[in-house]
Amino acid sequence: MARRSRSALPKYVTAARDRYKKVRLRFRKGLFSTYLKSPFPSDEFDQEYQAALRNERAARGEIGKSRIKAGSIAALVASYYQAPEFRGTAKSTQQTYRGICEHIRKDHGDKPVSGLTRKHVKAIIGKMSDRPKAANNYLRMLRILIRHAIDIEMIHRDPTYKIKGYSKKSDGLHTWTEEEIAAYESRHPIGTKARLAMALMLYTGQRRGDAVKLGPQHVSGKRIAVRQEKTGTP
Template sequence: MKRKRRNGMPDYCTLVTDRHKKKRVRFRAKGVDTYLPYPPLGPEFEKAYAAALAGITEWRANIGASKTRPGSFDALAVSYYRSPDFQGLRDSTKQTYRRIIENFRENHGKRMMRDLRREHVKAIIGDMADRPQAANRLLSLLKIMLDHGLDNGWIAVNPAQGVKGFSKKTKGFHTWIEAEIAAYEARHPEGTKARLALVLLLYTAQRRSDVVAMGWEKIKGKYIEVKQVKTGAELDLFMLPTLTDAIRPLPRDKPTFLTTEFGKPFTPAGFGNWFRDRCNEAGLSHCSAHGLRKAAARRMAEGKMSADIIKAVTGHTDLKQVSVYTAAANQAALAEKGLKAIAGKKKRTNSVQPKRKVGQEKGE
């Protein structure tokens, strides 16, 4: 399930004061009633919150055998949550899948899988035309879940297979151009946390989820160690002078380079929201943290770095994805180099004019 903050608190959470006048975060939802660490941010809170959310799903799963109708989508969801396919996913992926599945169950959980037809799937997806990306994610999950039902013999065919989602016309996150980087630097000078954030994002070319985990314990000589949260890729990244200068004055007793106002590490989402505000302050409302990762790839492409070199920095394993990241490389400059290569090198020849004879007039 996706966290939604209302009045600064995540879903199902309220801020309470116990009899010792100590602030606590109480989580209550669907059979789960527990207390979480205060303040409601940082790795410790996120871990406890994720466990509480998982408790909601587990609570539903536990009552599923007796209260879900066999063959219904409720029963399918309960079975899928228990499957090795789901259990083998990363925790962040599980939370994303749960949110999508639970939203679908609210409207269709009581319905029977055997009654679902291809035209029904197309209608459900078509009704989400105003949210094409969400529609495509739901369609992908329906295909996975119905395959699970097919493997268990609950349905004879998967009606979602072959149904096409919406075409992806978006270019994704905007890639920062040099003028935008300069504008941000002008607004946030060296020595500020906002400037440090830009340096970490741009000069490591990593995702926000990896940048918020960077700290002194990750520094090994001239390199910073990164284990990417999304892919699990392990990277050793050479630290450029701009990066070493930015972190040199930072205290060594903090768990990470970037911390919240409470001195705790940022969550990826919390950092993204905080960095969004810093971009807005610089008049860059269309820019984002992820756009700096793409800007780093653009710079490498413009510097004639090969795809293998770019992959070694970004941690990508797919050349196709690298091409997406480098698509914003300066097309005009690259095209000029290409066209000059087409022209090749012309040999310069000097024409030799015959010498005129004595007394011969020009043109004779």
């Protein structure tokens, strides 16, 4: 059990301010470092503390039950999953980030974060030249992970700094003209799913992820009330 004194934190635990100036409790033992999110003292804190002593995460959702090598990219990914920068994002964003993070973990999980250099990052992105969009997403996720690594002192410089991804050469998505909208409405009259889908997208201005969830439950009188998934904005 962790000590219950309110005046003394357990061994390896210190109070520190993150880059948002918020005081958080950080466990650090050797190269292993993580934030403990439960209040001290509490039973929940004790569970997290004991898990940290085992170099594991107590929180739900960590992939794999085996021990993670301290200071590795796999340990960084696991730490990031418990950070407010990740947990405070929308579920859809978390799903996207997890997908890329697991690719990074699979490709380089056993490598030490402290050994990552600009040369390594440029080589990783360079090998993805046949998939420029995926390469840019990979680089963006690496930047996010490195910022977190700096925050928890797993590394002290950013090897992704000012590394450029692949340029995006695209004319973008075509915006429908009034004539094209009229032709679509003529082909799909009111009452069809196709017409309903277009009307929701065109006249509510919602993101696709929000528009597909709209239903009668969101209608109140002559208004549609919805809370956006990505931003939480009503």
